[in-house]
Amino acid sequence: MSAPAQPGSPPAGLRKGATRHDHIVEDIRSFIVDGRWPPGFQLPVETDLAERYGVSRMTMNKALGQLAREGFLVRRKKSGTQVAQPRAESAVVAIADIRDEVRRSGRAHRFHLLARRARPGREEDALLLGDAPGSREVLWLQGLHLADDHPFCFETRLINPDAAEGAKEQDFADLAPGAWLLGAVPWSVASHRVRAVNATAAEAKLLELEVGEACLEIVRRTQAAGDWVTGVRLLYPGSEHQLVANFGPDAGGGPSRG
Amino acid sequence: MSAPAQPGSPPAGLRKGATRHDHIVEDIRSFIVDGRWPPGFQLPVETDLAERYGVSRMTMNKALGQLAREGFLVRRKKSGTQVAQPRAESAVVAIADIRDEVRRSGRAHRFHLLARRARPGREEDALLLGDAPGSREVLWLQGLHLADDHPFCFETRLINPDAAEGAKEQDFADLAPGAWLLGAVPWSVASHRVRAVNATAAEAKLLELEVGEACLEIVRRTQAAGDWVTGVRLLYPGSEHQLVANFGPDAGGGPSRG
DNA sequence: TAGTGGTCTAGACCACTCC
DNA sequence: GAGTGGTCTAGACCACTAG
Incomplete structure (x- = not known):
């Protein structure tokens, strides 16, 4: 020294x-x-x-x-x-918005609705929401995000119609539910989980992959005013998608106070 | 309103x-x-x-x-x-330190060195480092992180001996190179990339997985004082590992200034 | 107990930008 | 031109803690 x-x-x-x-x-x-x-x-x-x-x-x-x-x-x-002593090798990575991400790569983003159902909540919904939604009615959606008409991300989503006014009247035919919710629900907080999973046969077909190919799975649970708003599972082809971060020492910061 | x-x-x-x-x-x-x-x-x-x-x-x-x-x-x-208008559905996810992560789950962490080699830099090293290291000598390592003696993470690492004093003399037999580097290199900044990949046969054997099982791959490139220090690829079984974040709206913040 | 950081104040000037 | 946020200052008191 x-x-x-x-x-x-x-x-x-x-x-x-x-x-x-x-x-x-x-x-x-x-x-x-x-x-x-x-x-x-x-x-x-x-x-x-x-x-x-x-x-x-x-x-x-x-x-x-x-x-x-x-x-x-x-x-x-x-x-x-x-x-300070240099700390543990920790860091943070950013999860970008789908539309932004597609557009930033110079491609056109499009959403294609595959399925839409209003039905009572089930126990299995807890996989997306963390908690079971009870027996009240939920809105269930599946759709595909496209980049220049190529599969980019497969989305499965549950929406709480009580927390998102007008959701029942929306058909989401071409409008990504995430984008719509952004304008329909004032402010919310979300938790995220990122994993690697093998594509099932159905998922592989939709994303134009081989069965079993590695995919990045992001599950986001969103709450507002104490109630759940939406839970979504996003499945990206692992070969195509990656999360990136360029950061210094800090792995905290952010508004964790809420 | x-x-x-x-x-x-x-x-x-x-x-x-x-x-x-x-x-x-x-x-x-x-x-x-x-x-x-x-x-x-x-x-x-x-x-x-x-x-x-x-x-x-x-x-x-x-x-x-x-x-x-x-x-x-x-x-x-x-x-x-x-x-503000609620923004794009973006967020940040934390990458934890391996030792901390294992210990926080109540298990014992151990590092097992599999290979160690000092050799001239190659072009393929750019996969880990971003840039080719030139022909100067690099230290190449492979090892396994264990949680209660079960495979937790497979690590492949390059170290720049010029930037990490004493690296050549370290055998890393039981000491995770990440932990050693923490004390050997004063301060550094890192960039990260997270992807999903299928386990190769060799990787599957080491991690006790089936061939092709989805894994989370984290590549971290570390620099200090303008030179590269280390590049590491961490491979986690996708079924076991996940990144988690509980955050509000902010997806930036942090020390991105550096 | 003394030294240090943590916070707050009242007032000031500046830069930007909408009208 | 006027209103707003952005920043800075000099001084003050407090809380914590190492010695």
């Missing part, structure tokens, strides 16, 4: 569009990522750093707080601020 | 441990998630809200800024703050 370089020398030309605390965050992060400030390195106290950077303590606090939230720093009262 | 309830009435008993802006965030978020403030709803201006909540404008700004980062609010100068 050689003597680390000193921060704070005002970089003469501030980059455009960056706030002061943004600049400080990037400056200190570069010290850490470059290894000049190794894990465990003790930073000067907030007031000192604020003086060196020529900002108020609150601005400095904002910058250090952000770096702590990102996982680069550990801050404790009395003992001060240290560079 | 009925007249929304009014915020700001101080909730008599402040919850313990919550800061003022935390309380405001949760209060407003509940208005949005409950549907009392529908998408597009125009919020009072910052100064008004600050007065109603009995806080300074900066505290109010902190709360509203957080809600905007989380995706619940959209803020524009002059036109003010509105409840």
